[in-house]
Amino acid sequence: xxxxxxxxxxxxxxxxxxxxxxxxxxxxxxxxxxxxxxxxxxxxxxxxxxxxxxxxxxxxxxxxxxxxxxxxxxxxxxxxxxxxxxxxxxxxxxxxxxxxxxxxxxxxxxxxxxxxxxxxxxxxxxxxxxxxxxxxxxxxxxxxxxxxxxxxxxxxxxxxxxxxxxxxxxxxxxxxxxxxxxxxxxxxxxxxxxxxxxxxxxxxxxxxxxxxxxxxxxxxxxxxxxxxxxxxxxxxxxxxxxxxxxxxxxxxxxxxxxxxxxxxxxxxxxxxxxxxxxxxxxxxxxxxxxxxxxxxxxxxxxxxxxxxxxxxxxxxxxxxxxxxxxxxxxxxxxxxxxxxxxxxxxxxxxxxxxxxxxxxxxxxxxxxxxxxxxxxxxxxxxxxxxxxxxxxxxxxxxxxxxxxxxxxxxxxxxxxxxxxxxxxxxxxxxxxxxxxxxxxxxxxxxxxxxxxxxxxxxxxxxxxxxxxxxxxxxxxxxxxxxxxxxxxxxxxxxxxxxxxxxxxxxxxxxxxxxxxxxxxxxxxxxxxxxxxxxxxxxxxxxxxxxxxxxxxxxxxxxxxxxxxxxxxxxxxxxxxxxxxxx
Amino acid sequence: xxxxxxxxxxxxxxxxxxxxxxxxxxxxxxxxxxxxxxxxxxxxxxxxxxxxxxxxxxxxxxxxxxxxxxxxxxxxxxxxxxxxxxxxxxxxxxxxxxxxxxxxxxxxxxxxxxxxxxxxxxxxxxxxxxxxxxxxxxxxxxxxxxxxxxxxxxxxxxxxxxxxxxxxxxxxxxxxxxxxxxxxxxxxxxxxxxxxxxxxxxxxxxxxxxxxxxxxxxxxxxxxxxxxxxxxxxxxxxxxxxxxxxxxxxxxxxxxxxxxxxxxxxxxxxxxxxxxxxxxxxxxxxxxxxxxxxxxxxxxxxxxxxxxxxxxxxxxxxxxx
Numbered sequence: 001x002x003x004x005x006x007x008x009x010x011x012x013x014x015x016x017x018x019x020x021x022x023x024x025x026x027x028x029x030x031x032x033x034x035x036x037x038x039x040x041x042x043x044x045x046x047x048x049x050x051x052x053x054x055x056x057x058x059x060x061x062x063x064x065x066x067x068x069x070x071x072x073x074x075x076x077x078x079x080x081x082x083x084x085x086x087x088x089x090x091x092x093x094x095x096x097x098x099x100x101x102x103x104x105x106x107x108x109x110x111x112x113x114x115x116x117x118x119x120x121x122x123x124x125x126x127x128x129x130x131x132x133x134x135x136x137x138x139x140x141x142x143x144x145x146x147x148x149x150x151x152x153x154x155x156x157x158x159x160x161x162x163x164x165x166x167x168x169x170x171x172x173x174x175x176x177x178x179x180x181x182x183x184x185x186x187x188x189x190x191x192x193x194x195x196x197x198x199x200x201x202x203x204x205x206x207x208x209x210x211x212x213x214x215x216x217x218x219x220x221x222x223x224x225x226x227x228x229x230x231x232x233x234x235x236x237x238x239x240x241x242x243x244x245x246x247x248x249x250x251x252x253x254x255x256x257x258x259x260x261x262x263x264x265x266x267x268x269x270x271x272x273x274x275x276x277x278x279x280x281x282x283x284x285x286x287x288x289x290x291x292x293x294x295x296x297x298x299x300x301x302x303x304x305x306x307x308x309x310x311x312x313x314x315x316x317x318x319x320x321x322x323x324x325x326x327x328x329x330x331x332x333x334x335x336x337x338x339x340x341x342x343x344x345x346x347x348x349x350x351x352x353x354x355x356x357x358x359x360x361x362x363x364x365x366x367x368x369x370x371x372x373x374x375x376x377x378x379x380x381x382x383x384x385x386x387x388x389x390x391x392x393x394x395x396x397x398x399x400x401x402x403x404x405x406x407x408x409x410x411x412x413x414x415x416x417x418x419x420x421x422x423x424x425x426x427x428x429x430x431x432x433x434x435x436x437x438x439x440x441x442x443x444x445x446x447x448x449x450x451x452x453x454x455x456x457x458x459x460x461x462x463x464x465x466x467x468x469x470x471x472x473x474x475x476x477x478x479x480x481x482x483x484x485x486x487x488x489x490x491x492x493x494x495x496x497x498x499x500x501x502x503x504x505x506x507x508x509x510x511x512x513x514x515x516x517x518x519x520x521x522x523x524x525x526x527x528x529x530x531x532x533x534x535x536x537x538x539x540x541x542x543x544x545x546x547x548x549x550x551x552x553x554x555x556x557x558x559x560x561x562x563x564x565x566x567x568x569x570x571x572x573x574x575x576x577x578x579x580x581x582x
Numbered sequence: 583x584x585x586x587x588x589x590x591x592x593x594x595x596x597x598x599x600x601x602x603x604x605x606x607x608x609x610x611x612x613x614x615x616x617x618x619x620x621x622x623x624x625x626x627x628x629x630x631x632x633x634x635x636x637x638x639x640x641x642x643x644x645x646x647x648x649x650x651x652x653x654x655x656x657x658x659x660x661x662x663x664x665x666x667x668x669x670x671x672x673x674x675x676x677x678x679x680x681x682x683x684x685x686x687x688x689x690x691x692x693x694x695x696x697x698x699x700x701x702x703x704x705x706x707x708x709x710x711x712x713x714x715x716x717x718x719x720x721x722x723x724x725x726x727x728x729x730x731x732x733x734x735x736x737x738x739x740x741x742x743x744x745x746x747x748x749x750x751x752x753x754x755x756x757x758x759x760x761x762x763x764x765x766x767x768x769x770x771x772x773x774x775x776x777x778x779x780x781x782x783x784x785x786x787x788x789x790x791x792x793x794x795x796x797x798x799x800x801x802x803x804x805x806x807x808x809x810x811x812x813x814x815x816x817x818x819x820x821x822x823x824x825x826x827x828x829x830x831x832x833x834x835x836x837x838x839x840x841x842x843x844x845x846x847x848x849x850x851x852x853x854x855x856x857x858x859x860x861x862x863x864x865x866x867x868x869x870x871x872x873x874x875x876x877x878x879x880x881x882x883x884x885x886x887x888x889x890x891x892x893x894x895x896x897x898x899x900x901x902x903x
Contacts, residue, residue, distance in 0.1 A: 052752070059861075063666065063667050068667065070626075144633070146633070146634055146637055148626045148630050151627040151629075154627075209662065212666065212667050213666055214668045214669075229755075230755055232750070233673075233676040233677060234676075234677060234853025234854070235748065238755060262752050264748075265853075266748075266851050267747075267849070267857055268848075274735065274736075274746050274747075277739065278739050278742070280745075280746065280752075452613075452614070453614075453619075457618040457619070458618065460622075461621045473624065481625050482624050483624075484624045484626075484627065485624050492621075
């Protein structure tokens with residue numbers, strides 16, 4: 001205990017600011033017979049109990065094992081069953097206690113202790129303990145277990161250390177202070193040791209297949225708000241309320257309000273929309289171009305469509321700067337920052353916003369979405385549509401336009417290249433076409449050639465044989481999770497992956513910034529480091545960002561306690577039906 | 583007869599070997615693999631990707647991968663799906679019944695309508711009803727399945743009379759057995775209509791043409807001239823001879839029972855094999871694709887074999903030995 005001199009009892013580290021959140025303040029007053037300190041979920045209304053919430057997914061889950069789950073079609077259905085140590089507040093982005101009731105960090109920033117909430121039970125009545133937590137980590141780190149969690153739980157190439165202190169306390173140690181610790185390790189969702197231990201003992205291959213989609217749902221023992229009742233392949237997943245749940249509303253009533261949840265599996269977004277209009281489903285995540293029409297229909301069909309926040313994902317144009325993939329003169333153009341800046345000025349982002357997203361997007365200038373309120377840096381160099389400026393930049397870089405209108409470099413080579421994208425993604429195809437037209441105005445001869453997704457990924461990560469690509473990446477709150485893209489040795493450092501040493505000074509500086517931000521605990525200092533990173537990216541434009549889409553969720557008016565918060569549209573626990581329905 | 587059947591079954595072995603080898607090579611040689619999507623996930627490290635490749639056996643040389651698959655397949659073990667981590671056979675059997683149900687009902691409906699209509703049209707060639715039927719047939723043959731499916735789904739949405747796609751409703755789990763049967767039947771109306779009507783047109787035209795051909799034969803004139811009732815002439819003499827080519831078509835349709843409705847299944851969210859296999863092909867979920875190819879080839883061959891046997895029964899002139 002003496003080692004934890006600077007330990008603050010029941011400290012809530014929210015983005016580095018040690019604050020008492022109102023959640024912790026309230027918990028002292030409310031309790032349940034079995035859970036002395038239940039988590040209180042704040043919501044605008046105290047709800048009614050009962051009702052079925054119906055939502056959709058466009059693909060079947062691939063596994064019910066949260067350790068092996070890799071993509072959202074599996075992790076979303078599992079989010080109703082398993083809970084993480086800490087949670088991110090969907091409005092503020094702050095980190096709040098969840099399964100872990102409190103935590104402390106040592107002064108050197110290397111030792112973390114999490115205390116689990118007392119009285120939390122698995123569905124079968126066993127308590128959730130430190131042993132489950134340790135087992136979950138052991139399983140994820142077992143050689144051969146197909147999990148990407150260790151990638152998140154590895155700091156500077158070394159896996160984090162962990163040990164049990166008592167039944168409800170676990171201590172973590174990292175070699176160096178780890179800035180994103182709370183978000184990455186706090187996202188850990190314990191699985192029940194007593195249910196999965198014997199499978200893990202039979203080996204990694206067996207564990208990877210345990211709790212597959214052929215498992216009887218009753219064997220899936222979690223601690224979340226709902227229990228899986230049935231999974232019908234290709235049709236739906238049914239959930240019923242967990243009567244032993246450990247969260248309460250502000251009056252101390254045990255949550256969740258809803259009696260049942262159904263995820264209808266539909267083949268495509270169009271069917272989901274039709275079902276929404278037919279009142280078969282309660283929520284529809286509309287696409288940008290549908291916003292206006294849904295807005296007109298909301299009165300008559302008794303739903304509300306929200307002017308939602310931006311997504312976390314990015315869409316961009318990128319040039320290949322890898323000598324293993326392209327040769328001069330193209331390599332020389334693509335490596336020339338003035339060439340890239342000219343292209344950035346030559347793209348009419350407003351046209352993209354208007355024509356591709358029907359106005360439901362904002363021009364993008366950097367790798368962090370404005371949805372990420374904490375890490376987004378608005379003060380970076382911007383590239384408004386300006387052909388004169390673009391032409392000046394090209395002249396400065398030695399390019400000239402001949403009488404035939406074609407752009408030539410100093411050696412007289414005509415500037416022509418191919419932009420690829422993954423075919424089938426209509427938004428990206430439209431963006432690519434607009435970019436091609438825009439660049440033609442600068443005299444560049446651009447061919448736009450969509451390709452199969454698999455082929456494109458093969459080129460991007462394997463053969464490096466491409467010139468320019470229009471692509472998008474999903475994003476999240478924590479910039480550190482993008483290190484595979486931004487560090488010069490990263491395998492997704494798309495314009496020149498896996499460099500032995502950084503090719504340019506600015507790439508070297510980004511490497512240093514990511515290293516520093518990873519080992520800094522003070523979140524405000526980390527923000528400054530990542531601000532600098534965004535400035536460099538905007539200055540050097542290795543990635544030319546186009547636009548950030550907005551979200552526009554539509555909800556039946558029979559439902560309440562939802563709102564278009566930046567991180568999620570509702571807390572499942574507090575969603576409820578205003579009127580008895582279904 | 584038995585020898586013929588045996589010979590046909592034996593010839594299946596080299597054929598399956600050829601089909602699987604070629605498709606295995608084509609799938610493996612085309613660019614990309616199952617892990618492509620994961621490679622674009624910034625959080626997943628190259629080490630994890632290598633680990634997964636090794637788990638799936640994708641790091642082995644091609645011939646080893648194929649021989650391993652073949653050896654297991656001979657023992658009816660079709661391996662595990664990369665995407666779902668469950669046995670391929672479980673995955674397929676979880677959808678097999680739904681596809682069979684839809685196709686068998688649609689097939690029965692189509693034949694029950696098409697054969698009488700074809701006979702009717704042939705007996706009243708160029709009459710008002712024949713011309714109407716012909717027009718309807720051309721119209722439905724030239725309407726793609728996905729279009730008529732979407733159109734009827736939109737109609738169902740507008741009127742609210744029928745469910746919009748799917749096979750069961752949300753309450754299904756909580757219904758008594760007869761409620762469940764009714765529920766599935768309601769959901770089947772549109773897909774059966776689309777699939778059934780689609781093949782009615784072709785079959786009806788075929789039946790009409792065959793019967794017209796037969797009605798010109800001398801033995802029909804003989805039968806008529808010796809004063810047999812017209813119904814006996816048509817049903818006993820003409821139709822039995824005219825139906826032979828249809829039996830061959832029936833064999834092909836049996837072969838298509840599992841894969842023939844893929845497009846409709848995808849447009850109408852019917853939880854059958856269609857979407858499963860289409861997704862597997864797109865994602866390069868190798869063993870699911872391989873198993874579905876094997877099943878597809880076996881059913882096609884079996885369907886043709888059944889048709890040949892039926893032909894031998896229906897037409898005493900056909901002998902295989």
